[in-house]
Amino acid sequence: MQLAKRVQTLTPSTTLAITAKAKALKDSGHDVIGLGAGEPDFNTPEFIIEAAEAAMRTGLTRYTPSGGILPLREAIARKLLKDQGIDYSADQIVVTTGAKHALYTLFQVLLNPGDEVIVPTPYWVSYPEQIKLAEGEPVFVAGKEDNQFKLSPDQLEQAITEKTRAVIINSPSNPTGMMYTKAELAALGEVCVKHNIIIVSDEIYEKLIYTDQPHVSIASLSEQLKKQTVIINGVSKSHAMTGWRIGYAVGRKTIIKAMTNLCSHSTSNPTTISQYAALAAYTHDETEIKQMVQSFNERLTYTYDLLSQVPGVTCVKPQGAFYLFPNVEQAMDLCGFGDVEEFSTALLEEEQVAVIPGSGFGAPKNIRLSYVIEIQQLEEAITRLTRFIERHAKI
CATH class of the missing domain: 3.40.640.10 (Type I PLP-dependent aspartate aminotransferase-like (Major domain))
Structure with missing residues (x-):
């Protein structure tokens, strides 16, 4: 069956593809640390959930x-x-x-x-x-x-x-x-x-x-x-x-x-x-937002400091959102990887760390790391990334 031309040219979402692969590895028993998430790890605030429940119960x-x-x-x-x-x-x-x-x-x-x-x-x-x-x-x-x-x-x-x-x-x-x-x-x-x-x-x-x-x-x-x-x-x-x-x-x-x-x-x-x-x-105050932002800021500061010490990696410190976007061009050269997809796939398969290749964002020298997970996992992820680069580069 012939599909419409408008969908034949679509590029599948890079973020969804790497997330699916990481999930498959995790489901098969691997200790995967996912840094691909584009969403907060906090649950929706309780007052919002209660408002939704009230709407349902009153016929809205x-x-x-x-x-x-x-x-x-x-x-x-x-x-x-x-x-x-x-x-x-x-x-x-x-x-x-x-x-x-x-x-x-x-x-x-x-x-x-x-x-x-x-x-x-x-x-x-x-x-x-x-x-x-x-x-x-x-x-x-x-x-x-x-x-x-x-x-x-x-x-x-x-x-x-x-x-x-x-x-x-x-x-x-x-x-x-x-x-x-x-x-x-x-x-x-x-x-x-x-x-x-x-x-x-x-x-x-x-x-x-x-x-x-x-x-x-x-x-x-x-x-x-x-x-x-x-x-x-x-x-x-x-x-x-x-x-x-x-x-x-x-x-x-x-x-x-x-x-x-x-x-x-x-x-x-x-x-x-x-x-x-x-x-x-x-229509509520921003207490919960401010608490979440404070937590993300702590994770950003901690992870950025660790990432700055990884060989072959440079990173401009972000001011907002919840992503780091390090340049790994030097690391790829040190390790002999031809492109960022190869680098990211090997990192996932060898060290069970899921990052998003920057090529999906129009930046083939970078990877995207989301820091919306616990600090202990972030620390372990950077440890694994460092080990991965040092092993391939024989540092």
Whole structure:
């Protein structure tokens, strides 16, 4: 049977593939340490679970409006005003089945065949695939490691063509954990305004920050940038709610209305119970978030210090999210590995440490390590990584 062309070109998720292999090894009795997870190891806070249970018991289990329940959209609007000083109305917000679905739906309503979207590398693995599914063309621009993997205004200017429709800005970033400063965002925004291109601002890790530098949404910098920006966010990372599948998009009414109409024919509505859980998340204080962030910060500091001592490995210290993105080019050369996939596969098979090859993020010299596991396991993982490199390099 012939499948549609749009799916024949899809690249399978690198993160899911390595996670599946690690799980298979673990299920067969191997002592696998998984550093591939893209989700907090904390359970969803109890008050959110209780809100979901209350919703079910009071009959809130039926269809909702396609764009999400009004109280949740109003709560998101209040959050944006409080956190970023940006004033949005409820009809500028669409609630979706996770932030990934928000991005997918956005590209479907924005792009026509051949439209280009500038994707800074390293990038989250689903960006280019979602663009291609909308018949658009991802245009990759390399974020240089000596610039903390961030896109510069000159690079953005040079990448823009008459076909450019949008640019993606992910801050804090998956996979690098890097954040753009207010000044850097303003400079990028100036280029976007000049060329009238849409800014897709993926802010899903906004609450997971480990420096004094605050998260800044590019939409907050001017009224013009607000008009040209679509914010993508959700509760998955900030409230340990990855399985609840609630995300949202915020932007100009015409875009949000189109996304809502498309959702009405694809998902009908986000899961009703999950929406009430998310409503509780956004109408409660952030005590649980702060506790989780403190724990992640401790793990980051500890693991980064250990990783800095591994031969052949260099790493820029991240400022947010929950990933380390070390450069292992020298280690690969020392050990005789031809590429990062070979390096990562051998590490998993020989030392039972699962990392994500950076090639899946457009960075073939790097690997992604998630530090959302206990410190003892993180220490053991770095010990195994060191042993693996020293053995192959005969150090």
